[in-house]
Amino acid sequence: MLETVEEARDALSSVGYLPGESTALVSFLAARLGKPVLVEGPAGVGKTELAKALARATGRKLVRLQCYEGLDESKALYEWNYRKQLLRIQTEGDAGWDAVQDDIFAEEFLLSRPLLQAIAETEPVVLLIDEIDKTDQEFEAMLLEVLSDFQISIPELGVVEAKSTPLVLLTSNNTRELTEALKRRCLYLWLDYPDLERELEIVRLHAPELGETVTRKLVEVVHMIRALDLKKPPSIAESIDWARALLLLGADDIDQSVLERTMSIIVKHRTDLDVVAERVGVKLSGEAFAAPRASTG
Numbered sequence: 001m002l003e004t005v006e007e008a009r010d011a012l013s014s015v016g017y018l019p020g021e022s023t024a025l026v027s028f029l030a031a032r033l034g035k036p037v038l039v040e041g042p043a044g045v046g047k048t049e050l051a052k053a054l055a056r057a058t059g060r061k062l063v064r065l066q067c068y069e070g071l072d073e074s075k076a077l078y079e080w081n082y083r084k085q086l087l088r089i090q091t092e093g094d095a096g097w098d099a100v101q102d103d104i105f106a107e108e109f110l111l112s113r114p115l116l117q118a119i120a121e122t123e124p125v126v127l128l129i130d131e132i133d134k135t136d137q138e139f140e141a142m143l144l145e146v147l148s149d150f151q152i153s154i155p156e157l158g159v160v161e162a163k164s165t166p167l168v169l170l171t172s173n174n175t176r177e178l179t180e181a182l183k184r185r186c187l188y189l190w191l192d193y194p195d196l197e198r199e200l201e202i203v204r205l206h207a208p209e210l211g212e213t214v215t216r217k218l219v220e221v222v223h224m225i226r227a228l229d230l231k232k233p234p235s236i237a238e239s240i241d242w243a244r245a246l247l248l249l250g251a252d253d254i255d256q257s258v259l260e261r262t263m264s265i266i267v268k269h270r271t272d273l274d275v276v277a278e279r280v281g282v283k284l285s286g287e288a289f290a291a292p293r294a295s296t297g
């Protein structure tokens with residue numbers, strides 16, 4: 001499946017993900033070395049989608065841990081099903097506390113969360129730990145332990161060892177610097193905006209009905225806008241959205257008027273809109289821009 005770099009590239013392409021050179025290389029290495037991959041890069045460049053695509057390409061199940069501020073072990077590893085335990089205590093209360101306690105800390109009362117699920121699966125999975133930068137360093141340290149030993153220790157039950165080694169992808173939007181310890185254990189992939197030809201292919205893939213000339217023009221405009229000094233440059237996600245919008249509007253060209261009406265699909269900050277308007281000389285004054293103008297004024 002991912003036996004060579006070329007195979008990795010082809011496997012990803014065949015499931016609708018067009019990888020750049022380093023993406024294919026790192027995917028191949030991750031599969032062969034069994035090392036986690038830390039994927040960093042701006043928003044909307046395909047970090048999350050890469051994990052999904054790897055799952056499709058390898059026929060593995062995707063287990064996803066969506067990170068957020070305050071995420072703790074009970075939501076990432078496991079927790080006890082208190083309600084069920086309580087019910088058991090109520091029905092078996094007269095059996096004596098020791099007996100009941102033995103009983104209620106058994107596997108049937110355990111609620112597995114993504115990390116435990118991923119290592120307990122008999123068939124290897126793709127484990128996506130999405131937006132790891134949203135958690136704190138304490139959580140990162142816990143994660144390191146799981147990722148280096150592929151085992152989770154549950155005091156009441158013992159150590160759960162991995163039945164299979166998952167292919168692990170961690171993504172980060174770089175909102176905080178990750179620890180050196182984590183980086184050291186991972187392969188690193190920096191995903192950036194693609195070059196013009198690859199983005200063209202990606203947009204074609206997601207909006208195949210859009211005419212060739214408009215598609216090319218769209219990608220050229222996006223690249224031109226990306227080169228401006230913007231707070232939030234348009235990503236691949238915005239290119240795709242724009243292509244789909246143009247399809248719905250039946251636009252067969254991107255002229256001044258189309259640009260004016262649809263620019264807010266790819267540029268989403270008031271100040272960025274001003275920069276773009278100045279650069280391309282359009283009046284970005286349609287309804288779509290009324291709301292942000294009012295809210296900042």
Ligand SMILES: Nc1ncnc2c1ncn2[C@@H]1O[C@H](COP(=O)(O)OP(=O)(O)OP(=O)(O)O)[C@@H](O)[C@H]1O
Pocket residue numbers: 016017018019020042043044045046047048049050173202205236237240
């Ligand atoms: N190489 C690619 N081939 C095909 N589609 C792609 C590729 N890269 C990105 N996309 C598409 O771009 C969109 C955005 O991708 P995704 O959600 O993975 O971005 P992200 O980097 O995780 O963004 P965020 O940081 O905001 O979570 C998706 O619809 C995805 O299918």
Ligand SMILES: [Mg+2]
Pocket residue numbers: 047048049130171
């Ligand atoms: Mg994402």
